[in-house]
Amino acid sequence: MLGFHIDMNFAQFxxxxxxxxxxxxxxxxYDTIFWELEDNVKWQTCPECVSPEAFTKDEFREILNLCKSLKMESIPVFQTLGHCEYVLKHDKYKHLAELPDKIDQYCPLHPQLPYFIKQWIDEYIELFESIRKFHIGADEAFLLGECPKCQEFIEKNSLSDLYVRYVSEISGHLIRQNIQPIIWADMILKHPDEIGKLSTQIMFADWRYNIYRGNGKVWVWSRNQLCDREQLDEETLKVYGNFLFPEGDEPGREPETFYTSDFLKSHGFETVLCSSSSAFGDSIFVPRTYLHFRNIYDMAKKGSEKGFAGSVLTSWTVRLFPWELQEPCIELAPFTINNRSMSIEDFQKIYLQKHFGITDKAFFNACGLLSKTGLFMCVLTLGFYKEIKPVPDDFIENILQKLAKDKQLELELEKNQKLLCEYKQALKLLEQFDSKAKYGHEEISTWQLAARNLINRAKSSVCLLKASLKQNSDKQEVAAILQQLNKLKTETMKLYEPIIKPMRLNYVMHCIYDSVENALQKNI
Structure with missing residues (x-):
């Protein structure tokens, strides 16, 4: 399998x-498409959650039929435990939540939940027709075991047992219909005690987007962090030691980067490795291209080894930037599988020749400079997420107040001033590259727009940080930054118009620009 994940949680394509x-x-x-649809089809099971711009079932069937004609398998991705904000934000379904004041996770012990989920699964099956696999999500269930009923259960059993019992019930509904369930692997890797109770008919999607070979670090789910061999705790070594150090743990040996995939395979599960071209840590304007290269290259190679089910490239649209800016990453996965002896550097040369008719590495040098993220350039400092709610008017002001309280304003100012210089350098490189390129100018133009957005955002951040430090601001400079921001908003909206449906496009523009614009307006 070589899959691509289409996430319509945030973007409504x-x-x-x-x-x-x-x-x-x-x-x-690519031979497989994973469809994470959420509210973007007119569902009957949960009509309250349906977006006003959702596809009718007939419209979406036309897309599925195109996939079929292209010889690509379609697999639905339906979140059955966490990431259910689009459902639980509606009052009718809040009783299904793990906690009454949270909308991101169902309670696995709620007696009405299995029926609701299975009914919706059946509606997916009817829409997709003749499917062989069905992805039930079940990742990042951060609230697992927190409601009183779940707490009582885990006191008598365990978190692992709570998780395994729930996903087994949902998986069983599919297995009885001869459909293979797929589950994200993070939760069972975090709580592996009861893994033996799971049906080996389940396929695991083992994901992590910041790991790659050669840096001596591995991701440990129980600690939610990257660890080198000295940081590996006793419990992790007890469970995973044979997979971390399959050749022995003598000094000089580095832990196996993809030990979790080997662990899952050893328990009899089909396992697919999942990398990403757009993930947490990226800015809203561009991906961290080379980091994704390393991750995609190594995961694609591992997934194509004997005994694994393949690899999937995920792309999470809450990061906002379009697939056009992910194109190098998207092309790398199939290239790696088909050219196992070739390097990332080989790929870059081939990509440059194919897309632009030249092999000048200035393009990727510019991508690298733009990949660094500053203040008010990512989800965490812009105040939006999957709930699709308006950004609070005072969000940026609160971020600045927190930075002041933590005595971080000067440090952030220095960082963003440095980034501003690097973004300008990147734009210059792209302009020079554009003058040399034989073709591919539209792709270069998309990167140039991203560079200009980042330059404007860095200028905005510097201006707001200076104001917080009580440094005199040049009102004419602020006005010029605002004028450029609005020009960029118009250009970016034009870029996105053929990509995202109108109502969601307006919301995306709100997320990218409005809170920064409002904060700057206060400094004129």
Whole structure:
């Protein structure tokens, strides 16, 4: 399997954009599409959650039929435990929540939940028709075991047992219909005690987007962090030691980066490795291209080894930047599988020649400079997430107040001033590269727009940080930054118009620009 994950949790893609990219993905060699639809189809099971711009079932069937004609398998991704904000934000369903004041997770012990989820699964199956696999999500269930009923259960049993019992019930509904369940692997890797109770008909999707070979670090789910061999705790070594150090743990041996996949395979589970071209840590304007290269390259190689089910490239749209800026990453996965002896550097040369007719590495040097993230350039410092709620008017002001309280204003100012210089350097490199390129100018132009957005955002951050430090601000300079921001908003909206449906596009523009614009207005 070489899969691509289409996330419509945040972006509501137009039919034309999906059709264009499905054709391109097929030509590149992708054979499977994972559809994370959420509220973007007119569901009957949960009509309250349906977006006003959702596809009708007939419209979406046309897209599925295109996939079929392109010889690509379609697999639904339906979150059955966590990441259910689009459902639980509606009063009718809040009783299903793990905690009454949270909307991101169902309670696995709520007696009405299994029926609701299974009914919705059946509606998915009817829509997708003749499916062989079904992804039930079940990742990042951060609140697992927190409600009183769940707490009582884990006191008598365990968190692992709570998780395993729930996903087994949902998986069983699929297995009885001869459909293979797929589950994200993080929760069972975090709580592995009862893994032996799971059906080996389940496939695990083992994901992590910041790991790659050669840095001596591995991801430990129980600690939620990267660890070198000296940081590996006794419990981790007890459970995973044979997979971390399959050749022995003598000095000089580095832990196996993808030990979790080997662990899952050893327990009899089909396992697919999942990398990403857009993930947590990226800015809203561009991906961290080289980091994703390292992750994709190593995971694609591991997934193509004997005994594994393949690899999937995920792309999480809450980061906002379009697939056009992920294109190098998207092309790397099939390239790696088909050219196992070739390096990332080999790929870069081939990509440059194919897309631009030259092999000048200035393009990727510019991508690298733009990949660094500053203040008010990512989800965490812009105040939006999957709930699709308006950004609070005082969000940026509160961020600045927190930085002041933590005595971080000067440090942030220095960092963003440095980033501003690097973004300007990147734009200059792209302009020079554009003058040399034989073709591919539209792709370069998209990167130039991202660079100009980052320059404006760095200027905005510097201005707001100086104001917080009570440094005199040049009102004419602030006005010029605002004028440029609004020009960029118009340009960016034009770029996104064929990509995202109108109502969601307005919300995306709100997330990118409005809170920063409002904060700057207060300094004129």
């Amino acid at each position: 137009t039919k034309g954009y999906l059709e264009k990219w499905l054709t391109k993905l097929s030509q590149l060699g």
